[in-house]
Amino acid sequence: MPKKKLSHAKSIQRTKTIVDLFVSLLIVGTLGYLIKDSYDRSGTVGQTQYADLSQVDEPTDPAASLDPDAIMFSTAQVSTKDKFHGDLILVNNNHEYFSSGDEDLVSIMEMNDANGVDYFTAVDYTYTIMRPAYDAMAQMIKDFYNKYSNDTLIIYGSYRTKDFQTELYENNDPDDEDAPLVAKPGFSEHETGYAFDFSETENYDYDGTGDFEWLNTNCYKYGFVVRYTKDKESITEIRNEPWHFRYVGKPHAYYMTKNNLCLEEYTDLIRNEHPYDGTHLEFSDEDGKNYEVYFYPSNDAEEFTSVPVPSGRKYDISGNNIDGFVVTVYTDEKVDPGSEHPTEAPKTEDENSDSESDTDNNDDEQSGEDYSEDE
Numbered sequence: 001m002p003k004k005k006l007s008h009a010k011s012i013q014r015t016k017t018i019v020d021l022f023v024s025l026l027i028v029g030t031l032g033y034l035i036k037d038s039y040d041r042s043g044t045v046g047q048t049q050y051a052d053l054s055q056v057d058e059p060t061d062p063a064a065s066l067d068p069d070a071i072m073f074s075t076a077q078v079s080t081k082d083k084f085h086g087d088l089i090l091v092n093n094n095h096e097y098f099s100s101g102d103e104d105l106v107s108i109m110e111m112n113d114a115n116g117v118d119y120f121t122a123v124d125y126t127y128t129i130m131r132p133a134y135d136a137m138a139q140m141i142k143d144f145y146n147k148y149s150n151d152t153l154i155i156y157g158s159y160r161t162k163d164f165q166t167e168l169y170e171n172n173d174p175d176d177e178d179a180p181l182v183a184k185p186g187f188s189e190h191e192t193g194y195a196f197d198f199s200e201t202e203n204y205d206y207d208g209t210g211d212f213e214w215l216n217t218n219c220y221k222y223g224f225v226v227r228y229t230k231d232k233e234s235i236t237e238i239r240n241e242p243w244h245f246r247y248v249g250k251p252h253a254y255y256m257t258k259n260n261l262c263l264e265e266y267t268d269l270i271r272n273e274h275p276y277d278g279t280h281l282e283f284s285d286e287d288g289k290n291y292e293v294y295f296y297p298s299n300d301a302e303e304f305t306s307v308p309v310p311s312g313r314k315y316d317i318s319g320n321n322i323d324g325f326v327v328t329v330y331t332d333e334k335v336d337p338g339s340e341h342p343t344e345a346p347k348t349e350d351e352n353s354d355s356e357s358d359t360d361n362n363d364d365e366q367s368g369e370d371y372s373e374d375e
Protein backbone atom coordinates (compact mmCIF):
# COMPACT_ATOMS: atom_id res chain seq x y z
CA MET A 1 0.00 0.00 0.00
CA PRO A 2 2.64 2.67 0.88
CA LYS A 3 4.55 1.47 -2.11
CA LYS A 4 1.61 2.15 -4.34
CA LYS A 5 1.08 5.52 -2.71
CA LEU A 6 4.69 6.38 -3.26
CA SER A 7 4.40 5.30 -6.83
CA HIS A 8 1.34 7.52 -7.22
CA ALA A 9 3.21 10.45 -5.74
CA LYS A 10 6.09 9.80 -8.10
CA SER A 11 3.69 9.71 -10.94
CA ILE A 12 2.26 13.09 -9.97
CA GLN A 13 5.79 14.43 -9.59
CA ARG A 14 6.66 13.12 -13.03
CA THR A 15 3.55 14.63 -14.54
CA LYS A 16 4.35 17.94 -12.90
CA THR A 17 7.90 17.81 -14.26
CA ILE A 18 6.63 17.10 -17.72
CA VAL A 19 4.13 19.94 -17.48
CA ASP A 20 6.89 22.25 -16.24
CA LEU A 21 9.10 21.21 -19.10
CA PHE A 22 6.30 21.70 -21.57
CA VAL A 23 5.54 25.18 -20.25
CA SER A 24 9.23 26.04 -20.36
CA LEU A 25 9.49 24.87 -23.94
CA LEU A 26 6.38 26.83 -24.82
CA ILE A 27 7.88 29.98 -23.33
CA VAL A 28 11.22 29.47 -25.03
CA GLY A 29 9.47 28.66 -28.29
CA THR A 30 7.22 31.70 -28.11
CA LEU A 31 10.14 33.93 -27.21
CA GLY A 32 12.13 32.45 -30.06
CA TYR A 33 9.26 33.04 -32.45
CA LEU A 34 8.83 36.64 -31.32
CA ILE A 35 12.53 37.32 -31.65
CA LYS A 36 12.64 35.62 -35.05
CA ASP A 37 9.58 37.54 -36.17
CA SER A 38 11.12 40.85 -35.19
CA TYR A 39 14.31 40.00 -37.02
CA ASP A 40 12.36 38.96 -40.09
CA ARG A 41 10.51 42.25 -40.03
CA SER A 42 13.73 44.15 -39.61
CA GLY A 43 14.88 42.61 -42.87
CA THR A 44 12.09 44.14 -44.89
CA VAL A 45 11.92 47.56 -43.32
CA GLY A 46 13.70 50.41 -45.02
CA GLN A 47 15.04 48.37 -47.88
CA THR A 48 16.98 50.17 -50.52
CA GLN A 49 16.18 50.39 -54.18
CA TYR A 50 18.63 47.63 -55.09
CA ALA A 51 19.36 44.40 -53.35
CA ASP A 52 22.27 44.91 -51.03
CA LEU A 53 23.65 41.46 -50.43
CA SER A 54 26.30 42.76 -48.08
CA GLN A 55 23.61 43.87 -45.65
CA VAL A 56 22.67 40.77 -43.83
CA ASP A 57 20.30 40.76 -40.91
CA GLU A 58 20.97 39.26 -37.52
CA PRO A 59 20.57 35.53 -36.98
CA THR A 60 16.95 34.42 -36.85
CA ASP A 61 17.37 31.22 -34.93
CA PRO A 62 18.52 31.84 -31.32
CA ALA A 63 18.07 28.17 -30.38
CA ALA A 64 20.77 27.16 -32.84
CA SER A 65 23.35 29.10 -30.84
CA LEU A 66 23.26 26.31 -28.23
CA ASP A 67 25.27 24.15 -30.63
CA PRO A 68 28.52 25.96 -31.44
CA ASP A 69 28.84 24.10 -34.76
CA ALA A 70 25.28 24.67 -35.90
CA ILE A 71 24.86 27.08 -38.78
CA MET A 72 22.58 29.97 -37.98
CA PHE A 73 20.58 31.58 -40.72
CA SER A 74 19.67 35.16 -41.39
CA THR A 75 18.13 36.70 -44.49
CA ALA A 76 19.55 38.60 -47.43
CA GLN A 77 17.38 40.85 -49.58
CA VAL A 78 17.85 39.69 -53.16
CA SER A 79 16.30 41.30 -56.21
CA THR A 80 13.65 38.80 -57.27
CA LYS A 81 14.57 39.08 -60.92
CA ASP A 82 18.04 37.84 -60.07
CA LYS A 83 16.54 34.36 -60.17
CA PHE A 84 17.43 34.64 -63.88
CA HIS A 85 21.14 35.14 -63.15
CA GLY A 86 24.06 33.28 -61.64
CA ASP A 87 26.26 30.34 -62.56
CA LEU A 88 23.59 27.70 -61.87
CA ILE A 89 20.90 29.00 -64.20
CA LEU A 90 19.31 26.36 -66.38
CA VAL A 91 19.00 27.45 -70.00
CA ASN A 92 17.63 24.95 -72.52
CA ASN A 93 14.81 24.55 -75.04
CA ASN A 94 12.27 25.14 -72.28
CA HIS A 95 13.97 27.84 -70.25
CA GLU A 96 14.88 31.08 -71.94
CA TYR A 97 17.82 33.23 -70.94
CA PHE A 98 17.00 36.81 -69.98
CA SER A 99 20.06 38.99 -70.24
CA SER A 100 20.58 41.54 -67.49
CA GLY A 101 22.72 43.57 -69.89
CA ASP A 102 25.48 43.77 -67.29
CA GLU A 103 27.19 40.39 -67.59
CA ASP A 104 30.76 40.49 -66.29
CA LEU A 105 32.33 39.48 -69.60
CA VAL A 106 36.04 39.50 -70.39
CA SER A 107 37.81 39.06 -73.73
CA ILE A 108 39.60 35.72 -73.64
CA MET A 109 42.53 36.92 -75.76
CA GLU A 110 42.86 40.19 -73.87
CA MET A 111 43.01 38.25 -70.61
CA ASN A 112 45.57 35.87 -72.09
CA ASP A 113 47.70 38.82 -73.22
CA ALA A 114 47.46 40.47 -69.82
CA ASN A 115 48.45 37.26 -68.04
CA GLY A 116 51.15 36.12 -70.46
CA VAL A 117 49.15 33.03 -71.38
CA ASP A 118 50.25 31.54 -74.71
CA TYR A 119 49.18 27.90 -74.42
CA PHE A 120 45.67 28.45 -75.75
CA THR A 121 43.80 31.09 -77.67
CA ALA A 122 40.40 32.09 -79.03
CA VAL A 123 39.31 32.78 -82.61
CA ASP A 124 39.73 36.52 -82.12
CA TYR A 125 39.54 39.31 -79.55
CA THR A 126 35.74 39.52 -79.67
CA TYR A 127 35.38 36.16 -77.93
CA THR A 128 34.22 36.90 -74.42
CA ILE A 129 33.19 34.83 -71.42
CA MET A 130 32.09 35.46 -67.83
CA ARG A 131 35.06 36.33 -65.65
CA PRO A 132 34.85 33.38 -63.19
CA ALA A 133 34.51 31.00 -66.14
CA TYR A 134 37.63 32.52 -67.74
CA ASP A 135 39.65 32.11 -64.55
CA ALA A 136 38.62 28.46 -64.14
CA MET A 137 39.14 27.69 -67.82
CA ALA A 138 42.60 29.27 -67.90
CA GLN A 139 43.67 27.30 -64.82
CA MET A 140 42.35 24.06 -66.30
CA ILE A 141 44.16 24.57 -69.61
CA LYS A 142 47.34 25.57 -67.79
CA ASP A 143 47.31 22.28 -65.89
CA PHE A 144 46.52 20.42 -69.11
CA TYR A 145 49.42 22.14 -70.90
CA ASN A 146 51.84 21.38 -68.08
CA LYS A 147 50.85 17.73 -68.31
CA TYR A 148 50.82 17.16 -72.08
CA SER A 149 52.77 20.16 -73.53
CA ASN A 150 49.83 20.51 -75.90
CA ASP A 151 49.16 24.13 -76.89
CA THR A 152 46.73 23.53 -79.76
CA LEU A 153 43.48 24.38 -77.96
CA ILE A 154 41.36 27.20 -79.30
CA ILE A 155 38.10 28.55 -77.90
CA TYR A 156 35.81 28.27 -80.89
CA GLY A 157 32.59 29.30 -79.19
CA SER A 158 31.90 31.36 -76.09
CA TYR A 159 29.47 34.13 -75.17
CA ARG A 160 26.92 34.92 -77.85
CA THR A 161 24.48 37.77 -77.93
CA LYS A 162 20.87 36.98 -78.72
CA ASP A 163 21.31 38.78 -82.04
CA PHE A 164 24.23 36.57 -82.94
CA GLN A 165 22.31 33.47 -81.92
CA THR A 166 19.47 34.66 -84.17
CA GLU A 167 21.88 34.93 -87.07
CA LEU A 168 23.23 31.42 -86.47
CA TYR A 169 19.69 30.12 -86.19
CA GLU A 170 18.46 31.76 -89.37
CA ASN A 171 21.46 30.64 -91.40
CA ASN A 172 21.05 27.07 -90.28
CA ASP A 173 19.35 24.68 -92.67
CA PRO A 174 17.06 22.40 -90.65
CA ASP A 175 16.65 20.07 -93.65
CA ASP A 176 20.37 19.39 -93.83
CA GLU A 177 21.07 16.32 -91.69
CA ASP A 178 24.73 17.26 -91.38
CA ALA A 179 23.94 20.79 -90.26
CA PRO A 180 24.70 21.61 -86.65
CA LEU A 181 21.88 21.84 -84.17
CA VAL A 182 21.33 25.49 -83.38
CA ALA A 183 19.20 26.52 -80.44
CA LYS A 184 16.42 29.06 -80.82
CA PRO A 185 17.55 32.61 -80.02
CA GLY A 186 17.20 33.16 -76.29
CA PHE A 187 17.53 29.46 -75.54
CA SER A 188 21.25 28.86 -76.10
CA GLU A 189 23.49 28.28 -73.13
CA HIS A 190 26.12 30.34 -74.96
CA GLU A 191 24.03 33.44 -74.27
CA THR A 192 24.72 33.05 -70.55
CA GLY A 193 28.48 33.56 -70.95
CA TYR A 194 29.10 30.48 -68.79
CA ALA A 195 29.66 28.06 -71.70
CA PHE A 196 32.46 27.58 -74.19
CA ASP A 197 33.38 25.20 -77.00
CA PHE A 198 36.84 23.74 -77.47
CA SER A 199 38.37 23.13 -80.84
CA GLU A 200 41.99 22.63 -81.75
CA THR A 201 44.00 24.52 -84.29
CA GLU A 202 45.16 21.52 -86.39
CA ASN A 203 41.88 20.57 -88.06
CA TYR A 204 39.35 22.50 -86.02
CA ASP A 205 37.85 19.52 -84.36
CA TYR A 206 37.61 18.38 -80.76
CA ASP A 207 36.15 15.11 -79.61
CA GLY A 208 37.57 14.78 -76.10
CA THR A 209 39.85 11.86 -76.97
CA GLY A 210 43.63 11.40 -76.81
CA ASP A 211 45.31 14.08 -74.70
CA PHE A 212 42.00 15.89 -74.50
CA GLU A 213 40.33 13.08 -72.62
CA TRP A 214 42.05 14.48 -69.52
CA LEU A 215 40.03 17.71 -69.89
CA ASN A 216 36.68 15.96 -70.19
CA THR A 217 37.51 13.72 -67.22
CA ASN A 218 38.95 16.38 -64.91
CA CYS A 219 36.99 19.51 -65.81
CA TYR A 220 34.74 19.14 -62.75
CA LYS A 221 37.73 19.92 -60.52
CA TYR A 222 37.71 23.41 -62.05
CA GLY A 223 33.94 23.93 -61.87
CA PHE A 224 32.95 22.73 -65.35
CA VAL A 225 30.67 20.00 -66.60
CA VAL A 226 30.56 18.46 -70.06
CA ARG A 227 27.04 19.69 -70.60
CA TYR A 228 25.70 17.44 -73.37
CA THR A 229 26.59 13.77 -73.15
CA LYS A 230 25.21 10.83 -75.09
CA ASP A 231 23.46 9.21 -72.14
CA LYS A 232 21.53 12.40 -71.33
CA GLU A 233 20.40 13.26 -74.85
CA SER A 234 16.77 12.47 -74.06
CA ILE A 235 16.80 14.96 -71.18
CA THR A 236 18.95 17.77 -72.56
CA GLU A 237 17.47 17.44 -76.07
CA ILE A 238 20.95 18.24 -77.37
CA ARG A 239 23.11 15.61 -79.02
CA ASN A 240 26.44 14.47 -77.63
CA GLU A 241 28.85 17.43 -77.61
CA PRO A 242 32.18 16.54 -76.01
CA TRP A 243 33.49 20.03 -76.87
CA HIS A 244 30.88 22.04 -74.97
CA PHE A 245 31.73 22.93 -71.37
CA ARG A 246 29.56 24.76 -68.90
CA TYR A 247 30.72 26.53 -65.75
CA VAL A 248 28.58 25.76 -62.67
CA GLY A 249 31.17 26.20 -59.89
CA LYS A 250 33.30 23.58 -58.18
CA PRO A 251 30.89 22.11 -55.59
CA HIS A 252 28.13 21.59 -58.14
CA ALA A 253 30.40 20.29 -60.90
CA TYR A 254 31.76 17.78 -58.42
CA TYR A 255 28.34 16.58 -57.26
CA MET A 256 26.85 16.43 -60.77
CA THR A 257 29.82 14.50 -62.13
CA LYS A 258 30.07 12.01 -59.29
CA ASN A 259 26.33 11.34 -59.40
CA ASN A 260 26.03 11.44 -63.19
CA LEU A 261 23.45 14.23 -63.22
CA CYS A 262 22.99 16.67 -66.06
CA LEU A 263 22.02 20.24 -65.17
CA GLU A 264 18.30 19.53 -65.78
CA GLU A 265 18.42 16.67 -63.28
CA TYR A 266 20.51 18.57 -60.75
CA THR A 267 18.26 21.62 -60.90
CA ASP A 268 15.21 19.44 -60.24
CA LEU A 269 16.98 17.60 -57.43
CA ILE A 270 17.75 20.84 -55.58
CA ARG A 271 14.36 22.52 -56.06
CA ASN A 272 12.28 19.40 -55.38
CA GLU A 273 14.27 17.53 -52.73
CA HIS A 274 16.29 20.16 -50.91
CA PRO A 275 14.21 23.22 -50.00
CA TYR A 276 15.48 25.53 -47.25
CA ASP A 277 12.86 24.25 -44.79
CA GLY A 278 13.55 20.62 -45.67
CA THR A 279 16.70 18.54 -45.80
CA HIS A 280 19.60 20.44 -47.28
CA LEU A 281 21.93 18.64 -49.69
CA GLU A 282 25.13 18.04 -47.75
CA PHE A 283 28.26 16.52 -49.24
CA SER A 284 32.07 16.55 -49.15
CA ASP A 285 34.29 16.78 -52.19
CA GLU A 286 37.44 14.73 -52.76
CA ASP A 287 39.54 17.35 -50.97
CA GLY A 288 37.37 16.85 -47.89
CA LYS A 289 35.66 20.24 -48.22
CA ASN A 290 32.08 20.28 -46.98
CA TYR A 291 29.11 21.92 -48.65
CA GLU A 292 25.46 22.49 -47.91
CA VAL A 293 23.07 23.37 -50.72
CA TYR A 294 19.39 24.34 -50.61
CA PHE A 295 16.65 25.95 -52.64
CA TYR A 296 14.54 28.97 -51.76
CA PRO A 297 11.62 30.03 -53.98
CA SER A 298 11.51 33.53 -55.40
CA ASN A 299 8.78 35.83 -54.13
CA ASP A 300 7.50 36.78 -57.56
CA ALA A 301 4.88 39.18 -56.20
CA GLU A 302 7.59 41.37 -54.69
CA GLU A 303 10.59 43.22 -56.04
CA PHE A 304 12.80 41.57 -53.42
CA THR A 305 12.98 38.09 -51.97
CA SER A 306 14.25 37.50 -48.42
CA VAL A 307 16.60 34.59 -49.01
CA PRO A 308 17.81 32.69 -45.93
CA VAL A 309 21.60 32.66 -45.82
CA PRO A 310 24.07 31.26 -43.31
CA SER A 311 25.45 33.62 -40.73
CA GLY A 312 29.19 33.32 -40.21
CA ARG A 313 29.83 31.06 -43.22
CA LYS A 314 30.86 31.84 -46.76
CA TYR A 315 28.05 31.30 -49.27
CA ASP A 316 26.96 31.91 -52.88
CA ILE A 317 23.51 32.61 -54.25
CA SER A 318 22.52 31.80 -57.82
CA GLY A 319 19.16 31.89 -59.53
CA ASN A 320 17.99 28.68 -61.16
CA ASN A 321 16.27 30.58 -64.03
CA ILE A 322 12.96 28.89 -63.14
CA ASP A 323 11.45 29.59 -59.76
CA GLY A 324 14.02 30.64 -57.22
CA PHE A 325 17.49 30.62 -55.75
CA VAL A 326 20.11 28.03 -54.93
CA VAL A 327 22.23 28.83 -51.89
CA THR A 328 25.61 27.12 -51.58
CA VAL A 329 27.16 27.13 -48.11
CA TYR A 330 30.92 26.62 -47.78
CA THR A 331 30.54 24.91 -44.43
CA ASP A 332 34.23 24.98 -43.46
CA GLU A 333 34.79 28.61 -44.36
CA LYS A 334 33.92 30.68 -41.33
CA VAL A 335 33.66 34.42 -41.67
CA ASP A 336 32.66 37.13 -39.24
CA PRO A 337 28.88 37.07 -38.87
CA GLY A 338 27.32 39.81 -40.91
CA SER A 339 30.41 40.33 -43.05
CA GLU A 340 29.97 37.40 -45.39
CA HIS A 341 29.45 38.26 -49.03
CA PRO A 342 28.23 35.89 -51.68
CA THR A 343 31.23 35.44 -53.93
CA GLU A 344 29.22 35.12 -57.12
CA ALA A 345 25.97 36.77 -56.32
CA PRO A 346 23.96 38.18 -59.16
CA LYS A 347 24.89 41.78 -59.78
CA THR A 348 22.64 44.73 -59.34
CA GLU A 349 21.69 46.91 -62.25
CA ASP A 350 24.05 49.77 -61.66
CA GLU A 351 27.26 47.79 -62.10
CA ASN A 352 29.28 47.11 -65.24
CA SER A 353 27.21 49.25 -67.50
CA ASP A 354 30.10 49.47 -69.99
CA SER A 355 29.92 45.84 -71.11
CA GLU A 356 27.28 46.72 -73.69
CA SER A 357 29.84 47.78 -76.29
CA ASP A 358 31.72 44.46 -76.13
CA THR A 359 28.42 42.78 -76.72
CA ASP A 360 27.75 44.72 -79.88
CA ASN A 361 31.20 44.06 -81.30
CA ASN A 362 30.54 40.39 -80.89
CA ASP A 363 27.69 40.39 -83.36
CA ASP A 364 29.42 42.21 -86.12
CA GLU A 365 32.74 40.49 -86.07
CA GLN A 366 31.77 36.95 -85.27
CA SER A 367 29.15 36.85 -88.00
CA GLY A 368 31.78 36.51 -90.69
CA GLU A 369 33.10 33.23 -89.31
CA ASP A 370 32.19 29.88 -90.69
CA TYR A 371 30.65 28.03 -87.77
CA SER A 372 30.49 24.31 -87.66
CA GLU A 373 29.27 24.27 -84.14
CA ASP A 374 26.33 23.61 -82.09
CA GLU A 375 23.21 24.65 -80.21
Ligand SMILES: [Zn+2]
Nearest residue numbers: 157197244374
Ligand atom coordinates in the same frame (compact mmCIF):
# COMPACT_ATOMS: atom_id res chain seq x y z
ZN1 LIG B 1 28.63 25.01 -77.43
